[in-house]
Amino acid sequence: MARMHDTSVMTRGPVRIAPGVTRLVAPNPSPMTGPGTNTYILGHGPYLVVDPAVDDEAHLQAIGAVTQMQIEAIVLTHRHPDHAGGAEALAAASGASILAWPKPRPGAHDQHVIVDRSLRADERLVCGGLTIRIHHAPGHAADCIALEVPDAGLLLAGDTLMTDVTVVILPPDGDMTAYFETLARLRDCDIQRIAPGHGDLIETPRAEIARVIAHREARESQVAAALAETTVCAPEDIVDGLYPALDSRLRPMAAQQIEAHLRRLGELGRARRLAHGWQAIQDASSPRARG
Numbered sequence: 229m230a231r232m233h234d235t236s237v238m239t240r241g242p243v244r245i246a247p248g249v250t251r252l253v254a255p256n257p258s259p260m261t262g263p264g265t266n267t268y269i270l271g272h273g274p275y276l277v278v279d280p281a282v283d284d285e286a287h288l289q290a291i292g293a294v295t296q297m298q299i300e301a302i303v304l305t306h307r308h309p310d311h312a313g314g315a316e317a318l319a320a321a322s323g324a325s326i327l328a329w330p331k332p333r334p335g336a337h338d339q340h341v342i343v344d345r346s347l348r349a350d351e352r353l354v355c356g357g358l359t360i361r362i363h364h365a366p367g368h369a370a371d372c373i374a375l376e377v378p379d380a381g382l383l384l385a386g387d388t389l390m391t392d393v394t395v396v397i398l399p400p401d402g403d404m405t406a407y408f409e410t411l412a413r414l415r416d417c418d419i420q421r422i423a424p425g426h427g428d429l430i431e432t433p434r435a436e437i438a439r440v441i442a443h444r445e446a447r448e449s450q451v452a453a454a455l456a457e458t459t460v461c462a463p464e465d466i467v468d469g470l471y472p473a474l475d476s477r478l479r480p481m482a483a484q485q486i487e488a489h490l491r492r493l494g495e496l497g498r499a500r501r502l503a504h505g506w507q508a509i510q511d512a513s514s515p516r517a518r519g
Contacts, residue, residue: 242294245423246380248272248358252290254281256310259477262391262426265310267291268384270377271356274300277324278375278384279425280314288318299324300355303347305386305425306369307331309339316341327353329364329371335401337369347373363414367407368395374414381420388414389436391427394443396481397488404444404492411441451489455499455508462505463487 243251250269257264265281275295280302281287291299299322304312307328315326330346331338351362361376368387375384387395388410397404415437422430430436454466463486467474471482490506493499499506 240290242269242290245429246377246382246421248356249377249380249382249423250294251423252287252294254287254310254314255284256282261310262393264426266423266425266427268423269294270360270375271300271358273356274298276301276303276353276355276358276360277318278303279305279311279386280318281311282309282313283317284314288314288321291318292321295322297322301353302326303353303373303375304328304341304343304371305374305384305388306372307334307338307341308369308387309337311386311425312339312341315339319344329373331371335369335371337398337401363417365410365414366403367397367410369401370403370406372410376417376419378418381418382423383414383417383419383421383433384423385414386425389422389430389440390424391430393427394440396485398481398484399488399491402484402488404448404488405495408441408444408492411437411444415441448489448492451486452493452498452508455490455493455506456510458508460502460505460507463490465505 240253245251248271252267253263254265254267265279267281268278270276275298277291277299302315302319302324304315319326325344327345327347328343347362349364353360358377363374363376365372365374365388372386372388374386374388397407415434419433422433450470451466454469463483466486467479467482474482490499494501498509500509
């Protein structure tokens with residue numbers, strides 16, 4: 229299981245991370261959000277604001293100080309409250325439209341937000357002299373997107389990739405197979421840096437994406453091995469075996485992560501869900517399967 233975010237304070241004021249791209253860190257530090265959610269302001273006026281984060285007056289004023297409220301659109305990388313909580317207040321203050329990936333059914337962890345327009349895969353937004361390419365990036369949540377800024381060689385990854393920690397995949401809105409597919413697509417983008425939803429810039433994007441894929445594959449192998457050693461088990465049973473010293477605060481989330489891996493193993497034909505847990509589907513050629 230990933231360790232908790234480092235809550236060390238990043239620079240709270242505006243930081244120019246690339247031409248036409250400014251970062252503001254929201255005042256919502258926690259073990260799950262790290263120093264706080266990163267809000268990104270794109271363009272040279274009018275502006276596009278990505279993830280206004282929480283409904284906090286000081287943070288909205290900081291966004292207004294950078295943009296003079298000349299905001300053309302607000303884009304949500306997904307609807308979790310630490311990213312979308314301030315969207316409607318900022319839209320009301322600026323008159324900007326809220327854009328997000330379409331989502332017919334809200335996830336259990338979503339913030340209710342009235343979206344003015346749905347985004348499309350490979351759509352290009354042009355704002356304040358910048359072109360931004362939209363990538364659908366499901367995995368952490370079904371409506372996750374990443375925004376590529378080709379002129380800056382930059383990918384705004386939302387919660388698809390984070391600094392120094394493993395992204396949480398909580399089914400059913402989170403989907404491990406979709407996450408693997410998203411990582412494979414983003415690996416092919418021509419980018420030099422990743423700007424995550426939490427934490428500092430990732431300077432080696434391809435190496436980081438490869439590391440995350442390898443980590444997920446290794447965890448999947450561990451889950452499959454643990455499942456093969458039992459007749460039927462629940463995700464919590466595997467958590468106890470894989471993470472004996474896990475902080476108790478993380479145990480429910482770890483069980484959901486294991487559930488995400490088990491669902492993927494089910495899709496791959498390597499596990500089945502029963503009434504009281506999961507069971508490995510043994511290869512007919514294996515010694516255990518032959519008895």
